[in-house]
Amino acid sequence: MSVSCRHSFSALGQRATPPIIARLMTAALENPRLLSLAAGFTDNATLPVETFGEAVAALTAPGASPELLQYGTNQGRPRLRQLLAERLAREEGHDPSWAEAGRLLVTNGSQQALYLAMQVLCDPGDIVLVDRPSYFVFLEMLRGLGLEARSLPVGADGRLDLAALDAKLTAWQRTGDTARIKAVYLVGYFSNPSGRSLEVDEKRGLARLLSAHRLVVPTIEDAAYRQMAFDGSAGAPSVLALEEWSAFPRLYAGTLTKPFATGLKVGYGYCTDDEWRSRMLHVKGHQDFGSANLNQAVLERVLGDGSFDRHLGRIRPAYARKMQVLHAALVEGGLQRLGWSWAQPQGGLYLWLQAPADADLGLDTAFYRACVGAGVLYVPGELCYGDVPAKNTARLTFGVLAEEDLREAARRFCYVAAGS
């Protein structure tokens, strides 16, 4: 019998196109001596192998409960959520009972919290307001869900330009676009890609302006890099703690494993809105009905016995030093004399470079190809914009390469910049 297969995809399936980052990865595979300043991996040298091994040894010692190898719950381990709530309260400058464990859901990295949030809030065609620049995996996810990202305007210093936003919001009211704005997404601390943190007055001003435009919509603050402040400070209060945001349904998305061991992949969301949180949990019930219990049990232990914080104490100076190494190598390579500029971030994993305004560092450019040819990879900044990209930007990470490789990668990058 001859049969032909009936092969069709859903609207979502049809939008599921290869991630742009895959092209970067392919380039890396084709050139084994390539040094990658692109991959947002963490530092191998400071991964907590010993701490992790000890935690598992204690959890599996004779007489220990086997429950960490059993299914957990959809929402996540109660004790872990309690520890997380107390930790969050301390970071926001409140006493431990300020945050509620019941408002937390544990997820497969913070990425799943972001995905669930968008799934339950937005239909195809809806608009999400995002930082400029913003996290490119989030932007790709929006495209995958059929959503439109619009940038919150910023000034030359990278700060939110609220006057410009006011004008845009007024214009969108006229065009009817305002009704399609369903959420706001902010990367509050040491942003991927810009390395910037939102200042408290920017956060306050944004809430006031959105409120004035009656745009009190669900707002997500992505705090993935908050623990990675070089000086260990918690930074500005999050949207959870600022009075101006109190009428907004808010989701604070964080991760326990970016600053500890990314291979464990445990993130969380703290959601102030019962209805929103419930719906995310119900969808999580369909996706996996609970994140791996073992990973949560390990994190619960290292949070509880202080070894998580001791690990943070070790990695902070290590990343600060690696940032300095990359920064100094770019200075030494003469990049500033060529008209490039960047700020030195106080945390996170990224340097955000601005080339002269007429430069184009995009994926399809001679500059990009020359870098691959010279054996260095970066993330073109153009990938990090919800709408009109700034083509003269690049994201360089100091997270993954060892110091000597950071210096060599910077040399190669500066060599290409000097010749272009």
Next chain:
Amino acid sequence: MSVSCRHSFSALGQRATPPIIARLMTAALENPRLLSLAAGFTDNATLPVETFGEAVAALTAPGASPELLQYGTNQGRPRLRQLLAERLAREEGHDPSWAEAGRLLVTNGSQQALYLAMQVLCDPGDIVLVDRPSYFVFLEMLRGLGLEARSLPVGADGRLDLAALDAKLTAWQRTGDTARIKAVYLVGYFSNPSGRSLEVDEKRGLARLLSAHRLVVPTIEDAAYRQMAFDGSAGAPSVLALEEWSAFPRLYAGTLTKPFATGLKVGYGYCTDDEWRSRMLHVKGHQDFGSANLNQAVLERVLGDGSFDRHLGRIRPAYARKMQVLHAALVEGGLQRLGWSWAQPQGGLYLWLQAPADADLGLDTAFYRACVGAGVLYVPGELCYGDVPAKNTARLTFGVLAEEDLREAARRFCYVAAGS
């Protein structure tokens, strides 16, 4: 300033209603002396605490690579996928190169593979053909995605009734419903809930009939319980290995952790269709860009050194014995004399009970309340149907309770049945 929050949910968010199973859990929490024959957890006593501890100790020994604590890839560890492909080939009776590691994706439990499959294939309003009865978490997921489940008809013996299906397919052709059928979902081995495995002639016949109706649509075989055959046999070939299915795009969904340690939550999908698999991977890139690398590294190790299979050798007789204990206790309790019947499964975790035809064991019945009152919980079979439920069915698991508790739970259940 007085503001009101603009609070709306997407179509998907609006469909995200509380899972029915939550009502069972609530009942359990309200009665601490309740014995649960409902929860599909695995046996605590045989969890591989020592094996797991040893694997982690080896992976974190001085000098070991820290890479298991670093991010992995979106598709999953290459070596783990290679081991899985070879294993699958052996189970299907072929030589190790028969299956391709590139066709595998590693997921957060097999549940995520099922979710991704449905996301990229089906739009709201589409139809999925399912077993009768079928896995209730899958059925709830279909409702969450706005999809309609239709049962493949079965005879009194539980076998597929292909003549009845032929008539239905002809009728659906007339009504135009056929065009909405986008996928088929089969639980091939020791089904949750029925405990039945599909026989090879049922599988072949189904493929022939679907082909004759030009319904060569993507087909998922859920093999979550295949490793849990009491005698260790691999059972009938899956849809991957049967010639009649070769024109169908197929996804074989499995789990490594249901028979090992559910707390590690590592599942996988083997997908024969490049386009379908790619799109699932792209969506996974948006949901979590890769499952926890640590968990995969542990499974890779225990698969590679034989301790996974040694563990299977330990749990198979343990579950066989627990099945016998529950079965014997129900017989002793006189359930058969009351007109109830069930088969003794040869694997898996479930007994599937049929009460006399006029009985109603549903969630809102006197029988269910009497069971909760007597301190025993079960899953009403009515939850396990894509369309018209059989109200006189119940799923009892022998997986989680210890033997003495299984006996006591059975006593309570029979006591209620005798009085109703």
